[in-house]
Amino acid sequence: MIAKLMWPAGALLLAGCSGQSNPDNTQEAQFVRAHDIKQLMAIVVEPQANVFWGSAGYEVDASGERDLTPTTDEGWLATQSSAATVAEMGNLLMTPQYAEGRGEDWIQFSRALVEVGKRAEQAAIARDGAAVFEIGSTMYNVCQACHQVYPPAALAQAESNNVSSQLE
């Protein structure tokens, strides 16, 4: 029983040691590549941006028009949290695991995502539906600006086929 419990601790210790034995790598060794850029976009960035975009304006369906502005503390927290996540994704995109091999503009686009995410979060904290709506469209422009220079495969394919298509 005790031996079993000690196994994970031993494994962690070993991992720590191997990191230290390579001092040049110490900084990067702290990051674990959990998602490639495509996964990060599809699983984190896009769904979180959608939460933010879904927090302002109106939705029209069969039952009529529905105001999307949050009405509860939980709703506003979800809006704030999505904005904060988008901001921190910008920071993550600047780390070597995503920025390596990209141009200087990659850092600018990523920083723009942090900035717009921070403004988006402020709008959520202020519970300002009009600001959430307006900053949402700025956020969309930041996404598009990077995709224009670094096109997602689907978009590049559509353009090479001369088909007008929108990613989101």
Ligand code: HEC
């Ligand atoms: C710093 C650049 C950058 C920014 C900013 C950025 N993206 Fe991306 N995005 C990429 C790259 C590069 C790809 C292509 C990934 C691939 O196909 O290898 C991509 C791909 C995608 C995809 C396609 C994923 C798939 O399954 O193929 C979606 C959706 C997406 N981004 C959404 C967003 C949204 C929403 C935002 C803004 C909130 C955003 N991105 C901001 C660089 C960026």
